[in-house]
Amino acid sequence: MKIILLYNPNAGTEDFDLAEVIGSLERQGARVVAQNTKEEGFEDIFKLNYDLVLIAGGDGTVEKILLELHDSKVPISLLPAGNANNIAGSLGIAGFYPDTVKNFQQENFQKLSVGVFETEGEKGRFIEGVGWGLFTALLQQIERGEKEESPNGDKVDFGSKHLRKLPKELPAQDYEIEIDGKDYSGSYLWIEVMNTRQLGPQLVLAKEADHSDEYLDVMLVKEEQLKELQDFLKAHEKEEVASPFETIKAKKVKVKTHLPFHVDDSVVEHKSLYEGTPQVKIKLQKHQLTLLNTDPKSFKKN
Known part of the structure:
Protein backbone atom coordinates (compact mmCIF):
# COMPACT_ATOMS: atom_id res chain seq x y z
CA MET A 1 0.00 0.00 0.00
CA VAL A 114 -17.64 19.74 -2.09
CA GLY A 115 -19.32 23.08 -2.59
CA VAL A 116 -19.17 25.26 -5.70
CA PHE A 117 -19.69 29.03 -5.91
CA GLU A 118 -19.93 31.18 -9.01
CA THR A 119 -20.08 34.93 -9.64
CA GLU A 120 -19.97 36.96 -12.85
CA GLY A 121 -16.18 37.02 -12.71
CA GLU A 122 -15.12 34.04 -10.66
CA LYS A 123 -15.81 30.38 -9.95
CA GLY A 124 -14.42 28.27 -7.15
CA ARG A 125 -15.00 25.52 -4.60
CA PHE A 126 -15.30 25.32 -0.85
CA ILE A 127 -15.36 22.76 1.95
CA GLU A 128 -16.80 24.55 5.00
CA GLY A 129 -19.03 27.33 3.78
CA VAL A 130 -19.75 30.64 2.06
CA GLY A 131 -21.18 33.60 3.93
CA TRP A 132 -21.85 37.29 4.43
CA GLY A 133 -21.94 39.52 7.47
CA LEU A 134 -20.36 38.69 10.80
CA PHE A 135 -17.65 36.15 9.98
CA THR A 136 -16.69 37.94 6.76
CA ALA A 137 -16.27 41.18 8.74
CA LEU A 138 -13.93 39.43 11.20
CA LEU A 139 -11.80 38.03 8.37
CA GLN A 140 -11.60 41.50 6.81
CA GLN A 141 -10.41 43.01 10.09
CA ILE A 142 -7.72 40.34 10.35
CA GLU A 143 -6.61 40.96 6.75
CA ARG A 144 -6.36 44.70 7.39
CA GLY A 145 -4.31 44.07 10.51
CA GLU A 146 -6.88 45.70 12.78
CA LYS A 147 -6.88 42.75 15.18
CA GLU A 148 -3.72 41.57 16.95
CA GLU A 149 -3.47 37.83 17.16
CA SER A 150 -3.61 36.03 20.48
CA PRO A 151 -0.17 36.06 22.19
CA ASN A 152 -0.43 32.31 22.81
CA GLY A 153 -1.31 31.61 19.16
CA ASP A 154 -4.76 30.24 20.00
CA LYS A 155 -6.80 31.16 16.92
CA VAL A 156 -10.01 29.73 18.38
CA ASP A 157 -9.78 31.94 21.47
CA PHE A 158 -8.80 34.92 19.32
CA GLY A 159 -11.68 34.42 16.88
CA SER A 160 -14.29 33.88 19.59
CA LYS A 161 -13.21 36.98 21.51
CA HIS A 162 -13.34 39.36 18.57
CA LEU A 163 -16.38 37.82 16.90
CA ARG A 164 -18.45 38.48 20.05
CA LYS A 165 -17.82 42.24 19.73
CA LEU A 166 -18.95 42.53 16.12
CA PRO A 167 -22.77 42.42 16.41
CA LYS A 168 -22.71 45.81 18.17
CA GLU A 169 -20.56 47.31 15.41
CA LEU A 170 -22.03 45.67 12.31
CA PRO A 171 -25.35 46.93 10.88
CA ALA A 172 -27.79 44.57 9.20
CA GLN A 173 -27.71 44.63 5.40
CA ASP A 174 -30.32 44.00 2.73
CA TYR A 175 -29.90 40.91 0.57
CA GLU A 176 -31.83 39.33 -2.27
CA ILE A 177 -31.81 35.61 -1.49
CA GLU A 178 -33.33 32.70 -3.37
CA ILE A 179 -33.19 29.19 -1.91
CA ASP A 180 -34.38 26.45 -4.25
CA GLY A 181 -36.65 28.93 -6.01
CA LYS A 182 -38.16 30.41 -2.83
CA ASP A 183 -37.60 34.07 -1.90
CA TYR A 184 -35.89 34.74 1.43
CA SER A 185 -34.83 38.33 0.72
CA GLY A 186 -34.52 40.60 3.73
CA SER A 187 -32.27 42.40 6.18
CA TYR A 188 -29.73 40.14 7.86
CA LEU A 189 -26.82 40.39 10.28
CA TRP A 190 -25.28 37.10 9.24
CA ILE A 191 -25.70 34.64 6.39
CA GLU A 192 -23.90 31.31 6.16
CA VAL A 193 -24.30 28.64 3.51
CA MET A 194 -22.77 25.62 5.23
CA ASN A 195 -21.43 22.36 3.85
CA THR A 196 -20.01 21.16 7.19
CA ARG A 197 -21.33 21.58 10.74
CA GLN A 198 -18.84 24.20 11.88
CA LEU A 199 -16.40 26.90 10.76
CA GLY A 200 -14.22 29.71 12.09
CA PRO A 201 -13.40 29.49 15.81
CA GLN A 202 -15.16 26.12 16.13
CA LEU A 203 -18.61 27.66 15.67
CA VAL A 204 -21.25 24.94 15.30
CA LEU A 205 -23.62 26.80 12.97
CA ALA A 206 -25.36 23.87 11.27
CA LYS A 207 -25.70 21.11 13.84
CA GLU A 208 -27.98 19.07 11.55
CA ALA A 209 -25.67 19.32 8.54
CA ASP A 210 -24.76 16.04 6.85
CA HIS A 211 -21.56 16.49 4.85
CA SER A 212 -22.35 13.37 2.82
CA ASP A 213 -25.82 14.33 1.60
CA GLU A 214 -26.90 16.43 -1.39
CA TYR A 215 -27.93 19.45 0.66
CA LEU A 216 -26.33 22.63 1.93
CA ASP A 217 -27.55 24.16 5.20
CA VAL A 218 -28.37 27.88 5.15
CA MET A 219 -28.34 29.98 8.33
CA LEU A 220 -30.04 33.40 8.18
CA VAL A 221 -29.76 35.67 11.23
CA LYS A 222 -32.25 38.54 11.13
CA GLU A 223 -31.75 42.02 12.57
CA GLU A 224 -34.34 41.38 15.29
CA GLN A 225 -32.33 38.35 16.45
CA LEU A 226 -29.42 40.49 17.62
CA LYS A 227 -29.84 39.66 21.32
CA GLU A 228 -30.02 35.94 20.57
CA LEU A 229 -26.86 36.23 18.46
CA GLN A 230 -25.01 38.09 21.21
CA ASP A 231 -26.00 35.46 23.78
CA PHE A 232 -24.82 32.64 21.52
CA LEU A 233 -21.43 34.21 20.87
CA LYS A 234 -20.95 35.03 24.56
CA ALA A 235 -21.76 31.44 25.56
CA HIS A 236 -19.43 30.11 22.86
CA GLU A 237 -16.46 31.85 24.49
CA LYS A 238 -16.82 29.58 27.50
CA GLU A 239 -17.82 26.27 25.93
CA GLU A 240 -18.86 24.66 22.65
CA VAL A 241 -22.53 25.39 22.09
CA ALA A 242 -24.56 24.85 18.95
CA SER A 243 -26.15 27.76 17.14
CA PRO A 244 -29.75 28.45 18.22
CA PHE A 245 -30.68 29.51 14.69
CA GLU A 246 -32.56 27.11 12.45
CA THR A 247 -31.05 26.22 9.10
CA ILE A 248 -32.71 25.63 5.75
CA LYS A 249 -31.82 22.59 3.64
CA ALA A 250 -30.92 23.73 0.13
CA LYS A 251 -29.61 22.41 -3.17
CA LYS A 252 -29.21 25.77 -4.91
CA VAL A 253 -28.71 29.17 -3.29
CA LYS A 254 -28.53 32.56 -5.01
CA VAL A 255 -27.50 35.72 -3.15
CA LYS A 256 -27.53 39.19 -4.72
CA THR A 257 -25.47 41.91 -3.02
CA HIS A 258 -22.48 44.17 -3.67
CA LEU A 259 -20.99 43.17 -0.32
CA PRO A 260 -17.87 40.97 -0.06
CA PHE A 261 -18.25 37.39 1.16
CA HIS A 262 -16.05 34.69 2.58
CA VAL A 263 -15.27 31.31 1.06
CA ASP A 264 -14.01 29.09 3.89
CA ASP A 265 -11.35 31.34 5.51
CA SER A 266 -10.77 33.72 2.58
CA VAL A 267 -12.55 36.97 1.69
CA VAL A 268 -13.80 37.42 -1.87
CA GLU A 269 -14.57 40.83 -3.38
CA HIS A 270 -16.74 41.09 -6.48
CA LYS A 271 -14.30 41.62 -9.35
CA SER A 272 -16.66 43.73 -11.38
CA LEU A 273 -19.75 45.67 -10.40
CA TYR A 274 -21.54 45.01 -13.65
CA GLU A 275 -25.01 46.32 -14.46
CA GLY A 276 -27.46 45.29 -11.77
CA THR A 277 -26.62 43.67 -8.45
CA PRO A 278 -23.84 41.05 -8.40
CA GLN A 279 -25.10 37.54 -7.81
CA VAL A 280 -23.40 34.56 -6.18
CA LYS A 281 -24.67 31.09 -7.06
CA ILE A 282 -23.91 28.26 -4.63
CA LYS A 283 -24.42 24.51 -4.92
CA LEU A 284 -22.66 21.16 -4.43
CA GLN A 285 -20.64 19.45 -7.13
CA LYS A 286 -21.81 15.98 -8.14
CA HIS A 287 -18.60 14.13 -7.30
Whole structure:
Protein backbone atom coordinates (compact mmCIF):
# COMPACT_ATOMS: atom_id res chain seq x y z
CA MET A 1 0.00 0.00 0.00
CA LYS A 2 1.38 3.41 -1.04
CA ILE A 3 0.57 6.49 1.02
CA ILE A 4 1.28 10.12 0.19
CA LEU A 5 1.66 12.03 3.45
CA LEU A 6 1.11 15.77 3.02
CA TYR A 7 2.01 17.84 6.05
CA ASN A 8 2.18 21.47 7.13
CA PRO A 9 5.30 22.01 9.28
CA ASN A 10 3.76 25.19 10.71
CA ALA A 11 0.50 23.64 11.92
CA GLY A 12 -0.85 25.04 15.17
CA THR A 13 -0.33 22.03 17.41
CA GLU A 14 2.84 20.50 18.80
CA ASP A 15 1.29 17.03 18.92
CA PHE A 16 2.25 16.16 15.34
CA ASP A 17 5.51 14.19 15.08
CA LEU A 18 6.35 13.52 11.41
CA ALA A 19 8.91 10.79 12.11
CA GLU A 20 6.54 9.02 14.48
CA VAL A 21 3.67 9.08 11.99
CA ILE A 22 5.84 7.77 9.14
CA GLY A 23 7.30 5.07 11.40
CA SER A 24 3.84 3.93 12.46
CA LEU A 25 2.57 3.73 8.88
CA GLU A 26 5.63 1.78 7.76
CA ARG A 27 5.24 -0.69 10.65
CA GLN A 28 1.72 -1.25 9.37
CA GLY A 29 3.24 -2.32 6.04
CA ALA A 30 2.74 0.90 4.06
CA ARG A 31 5.21 2.66 1.81
CA VAL A 32 5.19 6.38 2.60
CA VAL A 33 6.22 9.42 0.60
CA ALA A 34 6.13 12.60 2.70
CA GLN A 35 5.65 16.05 1.15
CA ASN A 36 5.83 19.48 2.79
CA THR A 37 2.81 21.50 1.57
CA LYS A 38 4.74 24.76 2.00
CA GLU A 39 7.17 23.82 -0.76
CA GLU A 40 6.56 25.32 -4.19
CA GLY A 41 5.19 22.80 -6.69
CA PHE A 42 4.19 20.31 -3.99
CA GLU A 43 1.25 19.32 -6.23
CA ASP A 44 3.66 17.36 -8.45
CA ILE A 45 3.51 14.61 -5.82
CA PHE A 46 0.12 13.63 -7.21
CA LYS A 47 1.78 12.46 -10.43
CA LEU A 48 2.92 9.39 -8.51
CA ASN A 49 0.83 6.27 -8.11
CA TYR A 50 -0.73 6.01 -4.66
CA ASP A 51 -3.54 4.30 -2.77
CA LEU A 52 -4.21 6.85 -0.04
CA VAL A 53 -3.56 10.53 0.70
CA LEU A 54 -2.98 11.43 4.36
CA ILE A 55 -3.26 15.15 5.16
CA ALA A 56 -1.66 16.38 8.39
CA GLY A 57 -2.38 20.00 9.26
CA GLY A 58 -5.03 22.54 10.19
CA ASP A 59 -8.13 23.56 8.28
CA GLY A 60 -6.18 25.73 5.83
CA THR A 61 -3.97 22.83 4.77
CA VAL A 62 -6.85 20.36 4.69
CA GLU A 63 -9.00 22.70 2.56
CA LYS A 64 -6.16 23.37 0.14
CA ILE A 65 -5.50 19.68 -0.46
CA LEU A 66 -9.15 18.60 -0.57
CA LEU A 67 -9.89 21.26 -3.17
CA GLU A 68 -6.81 20.23 -5.14
CA LEU A 69 -8.22 16.68 -5.13
CA HIS A 70 -11.85 17.74 -5.69
CA ASP A 71 -12.36 15.20 -8.50
CA SER A 72 -10.19 12.42 -7.06
CA LYS A 73 -11.48 8.90 -6.50
CA VAL A 74 -8.57 7.94 -4.22
CA PRO A 75 -9.43 7.76 -0.48
CA ILE A 76 -8.18 10.55 1.77
CA SER A 77 -7.37 10.45 5.48
CA LEU A 78 -7.10 13.44 7.83
CA LEU A 79 -4.71 13.92 10.72
CA PRO A 80 -5.92 17.18 12.32
CA ALA A 81 -2.98 19.23 13.60
CA GLY A 82 -4.30 22.79 13.75
CA ASN A 83 -6.15 24.98 16.23
CA ALA A 84 -9.78 24.79 15.14
CA ASN A 85 -9.82 21.59 13.05
CA ASN A 86 -13.37 22.37 11.91
CA ILE A 87 -13.40 19.94 9.02
CA ALA A 88 -12.20 16.96 11.06
CA GLY A 89 -14.54 17.97 13.87
CA SER A 90 -17.53 18.21 11.53
CA LEU A 91 -16.75 14.79 10.09
CA GLY A 92 -16.15 13.14 13.48
CA ILE A 93 -12.57 12.33 12.51
CA ALA A 94 -10.08 11.89 15.34
CA GLY A 95 -6.33 12.33 15.10
CA PHE A 96 -5.71 8.57 15.10
CA TYR A 97 -3.33 6.84 12.69
CA PRO A 98 -1.95 3.55 14.18
CA ASP A 99 -4.64 1.51 12.38
CA THR A 100 -4.67 3.45 9.10
CA VAL A 101 -3.85 0.43 6.92
CA LYS A 102 -6.40 -1.77 8.69
CA ASN A 103 -8.94 1.01 8.34
CA PHE A 104 -8.23 1.25 4.60
CA GLN A 105 -8.41 -2.51 4.07
CA GLN A 106 -11.78 -2.67 5.83
CA GLU A 107 -13.04 0.11 3.54
CA ASN A 108 -14.28 2.09 6.51
CA PHE A 109 -15.07 5.18 4.46
CA GLN A 110 -17.41 8.15 4.51
CA LYS A 111 -18.30 10.64 1.80
CA LEU A 112 -17.65 14.38 1.77
CA SER A 113 -19.48 16.79 -0.52
CA VAL A 114 -17.64 19.74 -2.09
CA GLY A 115 -19.32 23.08 -2.59
CA VAL A 116 -19.17 25.26 -5.70
CA PHE A 117 -19.69 29.03 -5.91
CA GLU A 118 -19.93 31.18 -9.01
CA THR A 119 -20.08 34.93 -9.64
CA GLU A 120 -19.97 36.96 -12.85
CA GLY A 121 -16.18 37.02 -12.71
CA GLU A 122 -15.12 34.04 -10.66
CA LYS A 123 -15.81 30.38 -9.95
CA GLY A 124 -14.42 28.27 -7.15
CA ARG A 125 -15.00 25.52 -4.60
CA PHE A 126 -15.30 25.32 -0.85
CA ILE A 127 -15.36 22.76 1.95
CA GLU A 128 -16.80 24.55 5.00
CA GLY A 129 -19.03 27.33 3.78
CA VAL A 130 -19.75 30.64 2.06
CA GLY A 131 -21.18 33.60 3.93
CA TRP A 132 -21.85 37.29 4.43
CA GLY A 133 -21.94 39.52 7.47
CA LEU A 134 -20.36 38.69 10.80
CA PHE A 135 -17.65 36.15 9.98
CA THR A 136 -16.69 37.94 6.76
CA ALA A 137 -16.27 41.18 8.74
CA LEU A 138 -13.93 39.43 11.20
CA LEU A 139 -11.80 38.03 8.37
CA GLN A 140 -11.60 41.50 6.81
CA GLN A 141 -10.41 43.01 10.09
CA ILE A 142 -7.72 40.34 10.35
CA GLU A 143 -6.61 40.96 6.75
CA ARG A 144 -6.36 44.70 7.39
CA GLY A 145 -4.31 44.07 10.51
CA GLU A 146 -6.88 45.70 12.78
CA LYS A 147 -6.88 42.75 15.18
CA GLU A 148 -3.72 41.57 16.95
CA GLU A 149 -3.47 37.83 17.16
CA SER A 150 -3.61 36.03 20.48
CA PRO A 151 -0.17 36.06 22.19
CA ASN A 152 -0.43 32.31 22.81
CA GLY A 153 -1.31 31.61 19.16
CA ASP A 154 -4.76 30.24 20.00
CA LYS A 155 -6.80 31.16 16.92
CA VAL A 156 -10.01 29.73 18.38
CA ASP A 157 -9.78 31.94 21.47
CA PHE A 158 -8.80 34.92 19.32
CA GLY A 159 -11.68 34.42 16.88
CA SER A 160 -14.29 33.88 19.59
CA LYS A 161 -13.21 36.98 21.51
CA HIS A 162 -13.34 39.36 18.57
CA LEU A 163 -16.38 37.82 16.90
CA ARG A 164 -18.45 38.48 20.05
CA LYS A 165 -17.82 42.24 19.73
CA LEU A 166 -18.95 42.53 16.12
CA PRO A 167 -22.77 42.42 16.41
CA LYS A 168 -22.71 45.81 18.17
CA GLU A 169 -20.56 47.31 15.41
CA LEU A 170 -22.03 45.67 12.31
CA PRO A 171 -25.35 46.93 10.88
CA ALA A 172 -27.79 44.57 9.20
CA GLN A 173 -27.71 44.63 5.40
CA ASP A 174 -30.32 44.00 2.73
CA TYR A 175 -29.90 40.91 0.57
CA GLU A 176 -31.83 39.33 -2.27
CA ILE A 177 -31.81 35.61 -1.49
CA GLU A 178 -33.33 32.70 -3.37
CA ILE A 179 -33.19 29.19 -1.91
CA ASP A 180 -34.38 26.45 -4.25
CA GLY A 181 -36.65 28.93 -6.01
CA LYS A 182 -38.16 30.41 -2.83
CA ASP A 183 -37.60 34.07 -1.90
CA TYR A 184 -35.89 34.74 1.43
CA SER A 185 -34.83 38.33 0.72
CA GLY A 186 -34.52 40.60 3.73
CA SER A 187 -32.27 42.40 6.18
CA TYR A 188 -29.73 40.14 7.86
CA LEU A 189 -26.82 40.39 10.28
CA TRP A 190 -25.28 37.10 9.24
CA ILE A 191 -25.70 34.64 6.39
CA GLU A 192 -23.90 31.31 6.16
CA VAL A 193 -24.30 28.64 3.51
CA MET A 194 -22.77 25.62 5.23
CA ASN A 195 -21.43 22.36 3.85
CA THR A 196 -20.01 21.16 7.19
CA ARG A 197 -21.33 21.58 10.74
CA GLN A 198 -18.84 24.20 11.88
CA LEU A 199 -16.40 26.90 10.76
CA GLY A 200 -14.22 29.71 12.09
CA PRO A 201 -13.40 29.49 15.81
CA GLN A 202 -15.16 26.12 16.13
CA LEU A 203 -18.61 27.66 15.67
CA VAL A 204 -21.25 24.94 15.30
CA LEU A 205 -23.62 26.80 12.97
CA ALA A 206 -25.36 23.87 11.27
CA LYS A 207 -25.70 21.11 13.84
CA GLU A 208 -27.98 19.07 11.55
CA ALA A 209 -25.67 19.32 8.54
CA ASP A 210 -24.76 16.04 6.85
CA HIS A 211 -21.56 16.49 4.85
CA SER A 212 -22.35 13.37 2.82
CA ASP A 213 -25.82 14.33 1.60
CA GLU A 214 -26.90 16.43 -1.39
CA TYR A 215 -27.93 19.45 0.66
CA LEU A 216 -26.33 22.63 1.93
CA ASP A 217 -27.55 24.16 5.20
CA VAL A 218 -28.37 27.88 5.15
CA MET A 219 -28.34 29.98 8.33
CA LEU A 220 -30.04 33.40 8.18
CA VAL A 221 -29.76 35.67 11.23
CA LYS A 222 -32.25 38.54 11.13
CA GLU A 223 -31.75 42.02 12.57
CA GLU A 224 -34.34 41.38 15.29
CA GLN A 225 -32.33 38.35 16.45
CA LEU A 226 -29.42 40.49 17.62
CA LYS A 227 -29.84 39.66 21.32
CA GLU A 228 -30.02 35.94 20.57
CA LEU A 229 -26.86 36.23 18.46
CA GLN A 230 -25.01 38.09 21.21
CA ASP A 231 -26.00 35.46 23.78
CA PHE A 232 -24.82 32.64 21.52
CA LEU A 233 -21.43 34.21 20.87
CA LYS A 234 -20.95 35.03 24.56
CA ALA A 235 -21.76 31.44 25.56
CA HIS A 236 -19.43 30.11 22.86
CA GLU A 237 -16.46 31.85 24.49
CA LYS A 238 -16.82 29.58 27.50
CA GLU A 239 -17.82 26.27 25.93
CA GLU A 240 -18.86 24.66 22.65
CA VAL A 241 -22.53 25.39 22.09
CA ALA A 242 -24.56 24.85 18.95
CA SER A 243 -26.15 27.76 17.14
CA PRO A 244 -29.75 28.45 18.22
CA PHE A 245 -30.68 29.51 14.69
CA GLU A 246 -32.56 27.11 12.45
CA THR A 247 -31.05 26.22 9.10
CA ILE A 248 -32.71 25.63 5.75
CA LYS A 249 -31.82 22.59 3.64
CA ALA A 250 -30.92 23.73 0.13
CA LYS A 251 -29.61 22.41 -3.17
CA LYS A 252 -29.21 25.77 -4.91
CA VAL A 253 -28.71 29.17 -3.29
CA LYS A 254 -28.53 32.56 -5.01
CA VAL A 255 -27.50 35.72 -3.15
CA LYS A 256 -27.53 39.19 -4.72
CA THR A 257 -25.47 41.91 -3.02
CA HIS A 258 -22.48 44.17 -3.67
CA LEU A 259 -20.99 43.17 -0.32
CA PRO A 260 -17.87 40.97 -0.06
CA PHE A 261 -18.25 37.39 1.16
CA HIS A 262 -16.05 34.69 2.58
CA VAL A 263 -15.27 31.31 1.06
CA ASP A 264 -14.01 29.09 3.89
CA ASP A 265 -11.35 31.34 5.51
CA SER A 266 -10.77 33.72 2.58
CA VAL A 267 -12.55 36.97 1.69
CA VAL A 268 -13.80 37.42 -1.87
CA GLU A 269 -14.57 40.83 -3.38
CA HIS A 270 -16.74 41.09 -6.48
CA LYS A 271 -14.30 41.62 -9.35
CA SER A 272 -16.66 43.73 -11.38
CA LEU A 273 -19.75 45.67 -10.40
CA TYR A 274 -21.54 45.01 -13.65
CA GLU A 275 -25.01 46.32 -14.46
CA GLY A 276 -27.46 45.29 -11.77
CA THR A 277 -26.62 43.67 -8.45
CA PRO A 278 -23.84 41.05 -8.40
CA GLN A 279 -25.10 37.54 -7.81
CA VAL A 280 -23.40 34.56 -6.18
CA LYS A 281 -24.67 31.09 -7.06
CA ILE A 282 -23.91 28.26 -4.63
CA LYS A 283 -24.42 24.51 -4.92
CA LEU A 284 -22.66 21.16 -4.43
CA GLN A 285 -20.64 19.45 -7.13
CA LYS A 286 -21.81 15.98 -8.14
CA HIS A 287 -18.60 14.13 -7.30
CA GLN A 288 -18.00 13.42 -3.62
CA LEU A 289 -14.65 12.74 -1.99
CA THR A 290 -14.00 9.50 -0.09
CA LEU A 291 -12.55 9.89 3.41
CA LEU A 292 -11.37 7.32 5.94
CA ASN A 293 -12.96 7.17 9.35
CA THR A 294 -10.14 7.29 11.90
CA ASP A 295 -12.00 6.96 15.17
CA PRO A 296 -11.16 3.45 16.51
CA LYS A 297 -14.80 3.02 17.57
CA SER A 298 -15.92 3.32 13.95
CA PHE A 299 -14.02 0.31 12.61
CA LYS A 300 -16.15 -2.29 10.93
CA LYS A 301 -16.18 -5.77 12.39
CA ASN A 302 -15.57 -8.73 10.12
